[in-house]
Structures are given as structure tokens and as C-alpha cells.
Amino acid sequence: MLRAGILGATGAVGQKFVELLDGHPWFETTALVASGRSTGRQYREAVNWIGATEIPASVASMDVLPLGDDLPCDFVFSGLHASIADQAEPMLARAGYPVISNAKSFRMHSNVPLLIPEVNPDHTSLIKVQDWQSQGYIVTNPNCSTVGLTCALKPLHDTFGVNAVQVTTMQALSGAGYPGVPSLDALANIVPFIGGEEDKLVHEPNKLLGTLVETELLPASITISAQCNRVPVLEGHMECVSVKLESDASKDEVHDAFESSVSPIADLHLPSEPKKFLHVFEDERFPQPRQHSNLGAGMTVSIGRIRSCEVLDYKFVVLSHNTVRGAAGGAILNAELLMKQGLLGTRNT
Ligand code: NAP
Numbered sequence: 510m511l512r513a514g515i516l517g518a519t520g521a522v523g524q525k526f527v528e529l530l531d532g533h534p535w536f537e538t539t540a541l542v543a544s545g546r547s548t549g550r551q552y553r554e555a556v557n558w559i560g561a562t563e564i565p566a567s568v569a570s571m572d573v574l575p576l577g578d579d580l581p582c583d584f585v586f587s588g589l590h591a592s593i594a595d596q597a598e599p600m601l602a603r604a605g606y607p608v609i610s611n612a613k614s615f616r617m618h619s620n621v622p623l624l625i626p627e628v629n630p631d632h633t634s635l636i637k638v639q640d641w642q643s644q645g646y647i648v649t650n651p652n653c654s655t656v657g658l659t660c661a662l663k664p665l666h667d668t669f670g671v672n673a674v675q676v677t678t679m680q681a682l683s684g685a686g687y688p689g690v691p692s693l694d695a696l697a698n699i700v701p702f703i704g705g706e707e708d709k710l711v712h713e714p715n716k717l718l719g720t721l722v723e724t725e726l727l728p729a730s731i732t733i734s735a736q737c738n739r740v741p742v743l744e745g746h747m748e749c750v751s752v753k754l755e756s757d758a759s760k761d762e763v764h765d766a767f768e769s770s771v772s773p774i775a776d777l778h779l780p781s782e783p784k785k786f787l788h789v790f791e792d793e794r795f796p797q798p799r800q801h802s803n804l805g806a807g808m809t810v811s812i813g814r815i816r817s818c819e820v821l822d823y824k825f826v827v828l829s830h831n832t833v834r835g836a837a838g839g840a841i842l843n844a845e846l847l848m849k850q851g852l853l854g855t856r857n858t
Contacts, residue, residue, distance in 0.1 A: 514540030514582035519556040521686040522588035525837035531565035540582040578604035583856040602645035616649045626846040627772040652709040653835025657827040659714045660810040664770035670755025673732040679740040679747040700739040710735035745802030753821040779845040783808040796828040807833025
């Protein structure tokens with residue numbers, strides 16, 4: 510078993526890490542880190558637990574630790590806000606810890622992998638060009654809306670090439686953390702602005718779909734226009750997507766590209782990889798967040814309503830679970846891939 514630390518363990522994403530790591534076959538939680546508000550207290554007292562199940566007994570009475578470079582673990586998952594992660598993640602990488610992060614701080618750095626194992630598992634070789642003067646490194650997972658969009662674009666880009674994308678998101682409240690959006694803004698309402706989100710949707714898919722030439726990453730050149738909205742849904746980001754393809758394709762060929770898409774890591778049998786990476790719904794009413802966000806334990810990306818677009822070529826909807834596939838579950842899958850690739854192991858102290 511490798512010992513995992515969780516940075517930001519009392520937050521919305523941190524709690525999801527705690528939940529998903531309970532009973533994990535390869536990783537056990539041995540360090541819980543949060544702010545001065547929580548440190549020195551037992552986890553069960555410090556956390557405002559929002560999970561559907563009880564706090565796992567293995568962590569409930571653990572003391573919450575302060576951020577530092579001497580944590581009792583082999584590697585860390587980071588659920589820190591970027592303002593803290595900016596300093597904390599390099600500090601831990603320099604101290605020899607692999608940092609598997611959800612924060613935006615290092616996602617677009619040229620030698621930091623931005624990783625979705627089913628999309629770009631080879632990008633982990635960028636770790637070789639990181640130089641922290643230690644065995645530490647940083648690997649990131651994308652923004653919670655980028656994940657669904659990029660997983661859907663991947664088979665289209667591989668098969669036909671994608672030229673341009675217009676995407677409008679309907680993002681769940683849990684994406685804003687806890688307590689998140691004020692109730693008077695959230696209830697029976699839509700907020701047509703999520704700070705910084707549209708920029709991430711424009712740039713992150715191009716890095717993820719980029720090509721690695723030795724240790725240099727050449728990003729894809731898809732023109733993306735994004736509009737992001739916060740809607741009164743608890744979990745699951747829905748996105749309405751229109752695409753312009755580089756080569757001609759019939760609607761059936763587009764459907765087949767999604768349906769026959771095979772995960773490049775299927776042979777690795779990683780514990781958090783869903784049986785089906787993409788699920789295509791034929792029923793025009795689906796997917797819907799309340800019914801389908803948890804498909805594949807929250808790791809399957811759902812696609813529906815594939816049809817011709819009057820402006821671009823084709824349009825469809827995508828749904829993905831924002832705190833599982835889009836945050837903690839995605840980061841745990843990243844760690845599993847790194848372990849299989851021999852890049853994650855017991856830390857030499
Ligand atoms: P959150 O609920 O506000 O949690 C923030 C966590 O950071 C808390 O555990 C907090 O501890 C801790 N923290 C704050 N200051 C700290 C400090 N100085 N030292 C150590 N810990 C500190 O936020 P969240 O929604 O979980 O988001 C966390 C990160 O994940 C952000 O970068 C976010 O952009 C990213 N993300 C979120 C989602 C999502 O769906 N929510 C999806 C993808 C990515 P205290 O409780 O002690 O204050």
C-alpha cells in the first residue's frame with residue numbers, strides 16, 4: 510500500500526478524496542492537511558462533512574495537520590485553492606513528494622502533465638523534464654468542465670480532426686466548493702458567469718489533445734468558444750457542444766466514433782477506471798444529471814442527442830460528474846496510472 514496525503518482534506522474535493530480512498534486497494538490515507546482553522550483537531554471535529562455516507566472510521570479520529578514539507582505519506586493529492594497551491598505544491602515537489610493536483614496553478618506549465626488517463630496517458634513523460642532537485646513532481650488534472658468536453662472530443666479528433674467547438678455549460682453548484690454559491694443566487698436561478706472558467710475551457714483541451722514530440726508538447730489548434738453558467742443542480746456538469754470537423758463525416762460515423770472509442774489504458778485494469786469510458790444514450794431525453802452523473806461510479810462520461818448542427822457540423826450534449834471524474838476520482842485515476850507506469854512508489858526519506 511502507498512501512503513497518500515490529502516491537502517485541503519476538509520474541503521468539497523478533499524472530502525471526495527477521503528470518501529473514494531476508503532477501501533482503495535493500492536492507497537491508504539495517512540495524512541490530512543487543512544488550514545489553521547482545522548489543524549490540531551480531529552478530522553471528524555474539523556470537517557463539515559457533506560458526504561452521503563459516514564466519515565470513514567479509518568480517518569475520523571486522525572489529527573488534521575498543517576501544510577509543511579514533512580508529511581507522513583509517500584505522495585499527496587491536492588485539493589487546495591490555487592492561491593495556496595501556488596506555493597505549497599512546489600514546496601512539496603522540492604521535498605520529494607509527487608503532487609497530484611486539482612488546482613489550476615500548474616496545469617498550463619509546459620513541463621507539467623495535464624492528464625486524463627483515457628486521453629493522453631503518454632504525457633506523463635513530461636515529468637522527466639521537471640527539475641525539483643528531488644524525486645518529487647507535479648501532475649495535474651483538468652478543470653471539471655474541461656474533462657467531459659475533452660473526453661468527448663478525443664474520438665472525434667482522432668477520427669476526423671476537430672476544427673472548432675462552441676460549448677455552453679450548465680455547471681453544478683458543488684463545483685463551487687462548500688458553502689459555494691449563496692442560496693439566494695442559486696435557488697430557482699442561473700448565474701451566467703463563473704470566474705476564469707471559460708478561459709480554461711478554451712485552452713486546456715488543446716493541451717490535453719496535443720502531441721508529444723520527445724519531451725515537447727505541441728498543443729492541438731482547435732478554436733473553442735465557451736460560455737459557462739452555474740445552474741441549480743447538485744452534481745454533474747452538462748455541456749451543449751457543437752463541433753466543426755476537419756473531414757466529412759456522416760451522423761452515423763460520428764455516433765460510431767463515440768460508441769467504438771476504446772480507452773488506451775483498458776489493458777492496465779486500473780481500480781478507478783470505469784468499464785465504459787464513454788456512454789452514448791439513444792433516448793433523446795438523456796443524459797440527465799440527477800439520473801446519470803453517477804454512471805460508472807461517477808467516472809463514465811455520458812453523451813446524448815447527437816445530431817446535425819445548422820451552424821457547425823454536429824451537436825450533442827455531454828455530462829460528467831464534477832467532483833468525481835472532474836476532481837478527486839480523476840486525480841486518483843491519475844495516481845493509479847502513475848503507479849502502473851512505475852512513476853509512483855514508496856518515498857525515500
Ligand atoms: P473548498 O471546499 O473551499 O476547500 C478548500 C480546502 O483548502 C479546505 O480543506 C481548506 O481547509 C483548505 N485550505 C484553505 N487554506 C489553506 C491553507 N492555508 N493551508 C492548508 N489548507 C488550506 O474548495 P474545493 O471546492 O474543494 O476546491 C479545491 C480545489 O479543487 C480548488 O483549486 C478548485 O478549483 C479545485 N476543483 C474543484 C472542483 C469542484 O467540483 N469543487 C472540481 C475541480 C477542481 P479549512 O477547511 O481548514 O479552511
